[in-house]
Amino acid sequence: MLIAKNITKKFAGVTALNNVNLELYPGKVNAIVGENGAGKSTLMKILSGVHTQYNGDIIFHGNKVQFNSTKDAEDAGIAIIHQELNLVPHLSIAENIFLGREITSALGILDKGAMRKYTTQLLKKVNLDISPDTLVSKLKVGQQQLVEIAKALHTNAEVIIMDEPTSAITDKEVDNLFEIIDELKEEGKIIVYISHKLKELFQKADTYTVLRDGATIASGNMATITQDELVEKMAGRKIVIEKNISDVIFNEPLLEIKNVNLKNGEDMSGFLVKDASFTLHKGEILGLYGLMGAGRTELIETIFGLHPKLGSGTIQVERELKKINSPARAIASGIMLVPEDRKLQGLCLGLGVKKNISVTVLKQLEENGIFLNARKESALAKDYIEQLNIKTASQNTLSKNLSGGNQQKIVIAKWLAKNPKVLLLDEPTRGIDVGAKSEIYKLIKDLAAGGVGVIVVSSEIPEILALANRVLVMCEGEITADIPIADATEASLLTKAIHKN
DSSP, rough: EEEEEEEEEETTEEEEEEEEEEEOOEEEEEEEOOOTSSSSSHHHHHHHHHHHHOEEEETTTTTTEEOOSSHHHEEEEEEEEOSOOOOTTTTHHHHTTTTTSBBBBBTOBBBBHHHHHHHHHHHTTTTTOOOSSSBGGGGGGHHHHHHHHHHHTTTTTTTEESSSSTTTTTHHHHHHHHHHHHHHHTOOOOOEESSSHHHHHHHSSSSSEEEEEEEEEEEGGGGGGGGGHHHHHHSOOOOOOOOOOOOOOHHHHHHEEEOOOEEEEEEEEEEEEEEEEEEETTTTEEEEEEOSSSSHHHHHHTTSSTTTTTEEEEEETTTTEEESSSSSHHHHTTTEEOOOOOOIIITEEEEHHHHHHHHTTTTTTTEEETOOHHHHHHHHHHHHHHHOOOSSSOOSSSSGSSOOOHHHHHHHHHHHOOOEEEEEEESSTOOOOOOHHHHHHHHHHHHHTOOEEEEEEEEEHHHHHHHOEEEEETTTTTEEEEEEGOOOOOOHOOOOOOOOO
């Protein structure tokens, strides 16, 4: 139904796509795979009318088409659901779905009743039982994902592009999404599915296309390829990520957490974190696992001083009691946080790589206490770009133009410049391809080998097993297990994540 033929796209002299070819079939889930920076998002933005200047042809229903805007693409029947959801938080679900396509009376007055009624039908189709008048800001990420799908269905899209649709939703919400995808397949829709979760791809995808360094490497039926073969095509090399089998004994306490609580700001009688106590040792990697809503992020945010009015408990660093009631106090104590949402909370997207790396150590880079020493700043950036293998055209390349894996390395680099004692990593490889994952895993292990204590929050059990020396499991705000890595299995972690007792 849709063919991309010899698509080439350049940005400021950098070739993002080089003669890429793609064929998408109706009634099938078409997986587009590749490492971060392979060109997947650029290609999807061309298909959906975001990028309008390129070489090559798009053929839709046998006809050559040229989209001059996203509205052109939507009108033609192509909709994209971005990884960073594209909804207006302070508008209702109905207002978001009809934004730019409002139903009006003959007098030009909004027909809110008709829009609510139609929105209710769309929400029923995506199994979301909620009022169409609910503000999007009140929805969980998984619910917002379903609203995006409902919005795509409202445009009667024949091609629905899903970019990392399960990166921030629960297993139950994933099952719901897969049911919706099956229904869309039966209706003859094209589903374009971009994901780094290979297990999902082999579960749902019918075809695959591999991009690497902006070029088409391979394509075919998913049934004809193994996971290892697909990874090798994506990376151009063999990548093996195995369970951590280290038997090192850690004896030197670095971070001691005792009876940490975090009250629920919306219900002060309830707790998001309750009586959390544990010890992190020097050089140890501590995995923190739990299902969505278990309190993992809230726990490390409390340790980082983000909730001083709602949090309580004691924190010791190197056996010294610390009063951490702000991120500044945490940083001064040697505790650094790499947040889950790197774009919103970790980076200044409009600044270059160099500025993002140096932002935490501006005092050390001052000349005479007044001016920034440009030579020192460039040397610092150069050091971390090389040390962390950050792929960037220059130190001044805007951070927003880099792939997810390279953006994550920049966030880690800015904290490494502060010589952390404790590094808190919240979903450090979310939305990152398998190649970049292996690089970040190596970086984390190297940091621990150098004496840094690391806490890794992850929703992916294989990631926890690959990195951790020991695993804490959380359920409903409480730590339910403390398991040595040698005893940790998928079954044991899931059991403790589901049941408190």
